[in-house]
Amino acid sequence: MNRYEGRRALVTGGGSGIGQATVLRMLREGGSVVAADVSAAGLEDTVAKAGDLAAKLTTVTMDIGDESSVRAGVASAVEALGGLDVLVNAAGILRSSHTHETTLDQFERIIRVNLVGTFLVIREAIPALREGTSAAVVNFSSTSAGFAHPYMAAYAASKGGVQSMTHALAAEYAKSGIRFTAVQPGSISSGMTDGSGQSGQSRGPGLPEDADMSLFMKLAPAIGQGFAGPESVAGVVAMLASEDGAFITGTEVRIDGGTHF
Template sequence: MNRFVDRRIIITGGGSGIGQGTVLRLLAEGGRVHAIDVNADGLEVTRTMAAADGTADRLSVGPLDISNEHEVGAGVAAAIDELGGLEVLVNAAGILRAAHTHECTLDVWNQVIGINLTGTFLMTRAALPALLESGRGVIVNFSSTSASFAHPYMAAYAASKGGVDALTHTLAVEYSKQGLRAVAVAPGGITSGITETTPGMLPSDADWSLFTKMSPIIGKGMGSPADVAGVIAMLASDDGRYITATSVRIDGGAHG
């Protein structure tokens, strides 16, 4: 499939996990992609993977922190300049921190909200003029099953993702007449940098019986970044033209 041959795309979190998988998928479908991540080494890994796929000539990368207003403003402007416009923004960058809520420091709370929610807002605000100019802009934001189904010890994370859902819905309504679609994806357990480090973040006395509905009912264990990237490719392409103002759960049926 070549659904992105005439699409210019920015993807955050492109240096690891689902963001990286999405970069590779949209490149493979012909898109021109600018990948953003705070981790410059991760972006170089993505570049190497794209080179192995023979798609690196359509990939540019830019290290930046999406929670930094100045870096986002300058980085997004430069990326759009280089791409010559913008049709698709995928806001995949995010972090998870876990703690008993009564022990969660304000610093940790602010860090999670600052990256997952405020970072998504800053990227969106910077990209919106170009997305609207294209007349067929698409924003794919990253929610999580934690937004709708309680996950213990992840209050800041779940709250940030609930905020992303509300932000996405607002964008979809507010800019619908300018051809913009805004959708969220809500992955369940997907192998990635986040899920590799989650067990080490949970409180040592975590009560595992509180983690209900964690098991997918299809597949073998956790999903892969490619499982999510394929859905994003559908949503961001013309195949998703009748989908906006909603969140798509991708969890192997774990929360069904």
């Protein structure tokens, strides 16, 4: 499949996990891609994995929670690509804790990166996307936005916010030719869930030591052999942001092996 021939994409969180898998998928389908991440080491890993396809890959170090970093990062991405058709907002962080022990700083940091960061990148990218061809934005919600995930109140709230924002933006920019969709991954192996991330940026302490694991009894995939790889989400993201997704906007797709049906 060569659905990304001539297509220009910016992928945040492109240094690990699902974002990295999405960068590689879009490159393999012929796209020109800018991978952005707060982790320079993660971006180096993405370039190494791209191999010969790295000729069509540019990297940008960007902290999506920092307004000036996002301004500079998105501007340099648009310049490198000569415009923008696709934005994938995969960057995110997960922190787990008992809510009564969560500090305001910890709560606000998760909202800042996952929700405010997604807003900042979208805001900066909209002018270029309006000029783009069949423009599409794919945001990262989570199964936690709609199904109870204990010890993750701030994370769940941030992802619920991303999902609601996606619907509002889909309506607001429908006549500007920009589609907005979201994915809800769950049970996906990545730097966030198995600690293999290059930076450790996205992964905080695991569950509290005294976490009640019976609360997670429901949280197992119904199909497959446990967690799926990040490419299982990347393929869906690539479909949503391609011409194959041309009639899809203002909605989300859950990719969790039936963990939450």
